[in-house]
Amino acid sequence: MVMGYDIVSQLEEAKKKLNRDRGKQSILQSQLEICKKDLKRKEFHLSSLMEARSIFQKAAQDTQAKLEEHISNLVTLALNAIFEDPYEFKLEFVQKRGKTEADLWLVRNGQKVNPMDAAGGGVVDVVSFALRLAYWSLTKKTRPIFLLDEPFKHLSADLQSSAGEMLKMLSDKLNIQIIMVSHIVKLIECSDNILRFGMEDGKTIKVR
Numbered sequence: 001m002v003m004g005y006d007i008v009s010q011l012e013e014a015k016k017k018l019n020r021d022r023g024k025q026s027i028l029q030s031q032l033e034i035c036k037k038d039l040k041r042k043e044f045h046l047s048s049l050m051e052a053r054s055i056f057q058k059a060a061q062d063t064q065a066k067l068e069e070h071i072s073n074l075v076t077l078a079l080n081a082i083f084e085d086p087y088e089f090k091l092e093f094v095q096k097r098g099k100t101e102a103d104l105w106l107v108r109n110g111q112k113v114n115p116m117d118a119a120g121g122g123v124v125d126v127v128s129f130a131l132r133l134a135y136w137s138l139t140k141k142t143r144p145i146f147l148l149d150e151p152f153k154h155l156s157a158d159l160q161s162s163a164g165e166m167l168k169m170l171s172d173k174l175n176i177q178i179i180m181v182s183h184i185v186k187l188i189e190c191s192d193n194i195l196r197f198g199m200e201d202g203k204t205i206k207v208r
Contacts, residue, residue: 064100068091068093070137071091071134072089074130074134075089075131077130077170078129079126079127081166081169082162082166083123083159087107089106089130090104090105090112092105106123115127122152122159125151125154125155126163126166129148129151130170133146144176145178145179146179147180149181150182151167151180157186160184163186163187164187167187167190
């Protein structure tokens with residue numbers, strides 16, 4: 001009888017353990033279902049984020065392409081207005097060290113040249129001015145008035161009149177006013193209004 005009691009006791013204990021295990025299994029199954037649902041939600045969110053990222057990247061690429069075209073065209077227009085055999089200006093956005101940077105190039109006959117290495121400071125003067133103008137035309141955070149202090153001083157004398165005409169062309173095209181301080185006669189002659197100043201007793205005075 002003792003042996004029979006032991007077997008019954010063991011069976012009862014085994015049933016209890018089985019019920020406990022089934023309870024644990026049920027809990028684990030519920031947790032698994034919750035995890036599956038959570039995983040599906042996260043996969044959906046990740047898919048949405050990846051799609052949004054793709055849209056933003058495409059928008060950024062389109063914006064960069066439009067910026068490249070706008071700035072390149074405006075600077076090239078300025079160069080064409082002055083030089084007989086002008087460079088074409090190119091702005092390129094590139095990824096360097098995980099950041100977007102802008103490369104500036106002058107292109108002639110398929111050859112790229114760094115603007116700072118271009119022959120003559122006059123080219124750099126024109127590019128620098130046109131870049132400022134292009135930046136303003138994109139942001140327009142300030143009033144349409146440009147102050148120029150001795151611009152194009154590195155241009156050769158035979159190109160100075162063309163520089164003046166270029167200023168007038170861009171002024172009309174972009175509807176901006178240019179106020180310029182200059183000693184270059186050919187630039188001054190292209191102005192709509194001229195104010196002359198001189199020195200008298202160590203003071204600056206207006207000359208009639």
